[in-house]
Amino acid sequence: MAGMGPPPKPAGQRRRRNASIAMTKLPAEGRKGRPPKWPLLDDVVLTTRRDMAMRKADDLELALLEPDLKGRAKAAAEKKADEARATATILQKQLEAQQKIEAELWKQLWSTPQAVMWQRLSWTREVAQYVRWKARAEAGDLDAAKEARQLADRLGLTPLSLLRLRWEIASDEVAETRQARAAREEQPRRRRLRVVDTDAAAGGE
Template structure:
């Protein structure tokens, strides 16, 4: 019969078409407890450069003690020794600053909502690698900044990457993921749309 149009789809087919992939809600207050133990050694490259600079400075200092070193040759040797000491000091300070940044960033990251999932997935070393690259980036290393952005994206540290991982910050009355994989009620009060706790927690 004309004018009737196609028959409606079965109810089950409509439900499947409209189905969405479930999101894993994360606690808005973040992960509780102490951070995991730092798993990486000191920066191998920076440590090697510092040690090499210290050895060179020591060698030049000893050369200054030679009794035959006089005049212009001694002045030149003193300049080289001063430059070597300065280089060694700069590398030492760089390594100390990097270690401080790593420690602070490591502690901060393990307080985020995303850290609950890192616990479940055992991503401790992956987070540490991000911290290592991020600390270098904050010291001005542009290549390290690129690596940090890529790793941060894999760890869910941007809104887009959280969406890809199917993670979201929970509403007050939603169950949330826990370090042991259980889901717990986050509360009974529903958040208002303008509640700041309903926004994504992102670490740059």
């Protein structure tokens, strides 16, 4: 019949314009098992600076052995050698501290609920890059702090990014049940304490 148009699609084939995308549930207890192997090399910039400072200190200390070096010239050379050795020592300590922070943070992150999705998506290096920037940020690097915030947003480490990625941390029913039980057990104890306090006050009158 003219003007009627095509027949309607079956209900299963119809699409709603405002249909919401399903959320991916993440386990509240987090990811189980050991973290992946650390995929990055040591901090190249920091390692290079340390190595250069050590070589400079070695060269200056070797120059101190020159028999013609005396008086003020020798004192100045000794001061430079000491400064270079101190710089090398500081850089070495910074590198060790950064590696310690990276190891601790790496282990913590791979036990989070988000780590379940990181493993599924093979985001190992992306997480490692976040760890590196975060470790630098904790050492006081403001530029590193900015990079860490951006990567945290991409990895679902903020509430807004969780929503954008359509990830949702499931409620921990075991913990909620335990808390509810503890609250119920606490109520009679509080009532008993109130009774004791009331009796003590009455006896003191």
